[in-house]
Amino acid sequence: MATQSRLNRQTPSLLELLQLRLLPEGSASALRYLALLMILVLAAISLFPLYWALITSFKHPSEVATIPPSFVLTRPVLKNYIDLMTGSGVANSPVLRWFWNSVFTGAAFTLGVVFLASLAGYSFARKQFPGRDKLFWLIISTMLVPAWSTLIASYVLTLKLGMHDTYWALLLPGLASPFALFLFRQFAVTLPDELFQAARIDGAHELQLWWLITLPLSRPVLATLAIFTFTYHWNDFLWPLLVLNKPQIYTMPVGVSIIMFQLKGTGPAYGIGMSAAILMSVLPIVAFILMQKQMIQGITIGSLKG
């Protein structure tokens, strides 16, 4: 953290560079305020939909779709959330059940993905075997191929294996994650070799090197990986939509999309829609707020150190 801020201070901002050559004396601070203003406007545009959904979800259904719209929340009520949970007019919509299904499958994905990726990532980073790097880049290159091209085959495959309408169809195709492997391997490569040699001299077994040395040292990257995996599958809509067809086992996004198609009338539909959108967003947002430093680092690892 300390190194980070020292680095930042040494780096001249583009505006500082700009003012050196292009601007007369004294205009720098005006330009700085202009830049700040532009950022504020852009940030407001980018955050507005979320803000709008949040306040709309707490309005009374009769106040949701009004002209002119009210941009501040005067009397917050939970009516939309209660309507969403109790199904109000939409048959067979156990929202809490779907929420739990999403938590459960998200946790299962997280455990499975982190386990497989850390085991294989450790091997790709620290073992020597023929074909290692070719195999690694083969796996990574599948990230550049559109998911749609193999989705059809995965659909037919899981159908033929009789997995549709079970969580096996949801989980199994997502467990070997090239992104997770990449992230973990890039981290494990940087661990000091002395630790592994010392542990080997003390008689540590290969699995102990993974479990007792690599994993404890990888806690930051494991946390990042867990958050990314959970959020990705929590948000995933297309694959569960394809393989889950029984309302009891829907995940939250599939269930919500079904509700949205059945709601009639703008007021209740948008009120319930916004509360569903907020309910789906709470966990990812809380996770992001708690872990933003790790997540932002995780994003840049993929692009810069590759």
Added chain:
Amino acid sequence: MTDRVDKIGSGLRTGPKTFPWPRLTISQSEKLWGYLLIMPFMAFFVVFFLLPYGMVIWLSVVDWHPRGVTEYVGLQNYADVVEMPSAQKSMFNSFYYTLMVVPISTALSLLTAILIVSLRSSSMRGFFQAAFYLPGVISGLAVAIIWRFVFDFHVGVLNYALSLVNLEPVNWLGSIYAALPSLAGMAIVSSNGVAIIIFCAALLSIPSSLYDAAAVDGAAFWRKHWSITLPLLTPAMLYVIVVSTLGALQVFVPIYVLTRGGPVHSTITVGYYIYNQLIFYANAGTAAAAGLLLLVATVGFTIFQFRRFSQVVEF
């Protein structure tokens, strides 16, 4: 029982507790463990990543039905895709959408990143990076549901804003001219977080000594940015463009939630076309052929982008 154990024990050469494993040299055991540790991952990878590549090629040349007879039809599926008006329209729309979204959102992200990096305090920089990334952590479905309300013809905020400046309301999602650009606009506004963070990191990683050296050499402002900032930003730029092109060519969720391909196929994309063929027409063969054509187009795009960038910038 004890007799047998004793017998086995006495047969061992190296002591009571070792089992007669073949003795391995260090490099052999290194290889063996290397393969063993990647085995669980590779098992899933082969079955659910590599096998589908083979299957999709097979599916694209057969007439496949969930409960019917599968027969070989040669290139018929490809011919169907190429000739079907909805498929042609979907390819056109996907490229059109990608050409709207990728350049604008990349430029907007770069502009935002430059503005963020130019802020003096690093805590402000962190705050704005988080503020721009935040809308990106919520699901595409939630975003689409929210925008359905924003786009609404009668009670949406966009048309309310137009009415404030005395403009006619626009039928954002209901007109064949506005629908696809509306969806592109939504994507441009709501999916810049990752690109902004990548550009910020890339801009901050440019060492200031390079600019100092250029200043000593008497380089002017544009010269400095043309020769230093732009080349050093290339890897990040390439990454952002490749990834966002990949995403835009596959767009599905906003189409499914907001327009369902309509009105009159004006927003049907390749992703939505494949979904329709697979789910509504149970026509996995045509879907597979379309999926492979998408794959070829995407790989072509990616290679083109890599070439372009290696031409523009010489390291």
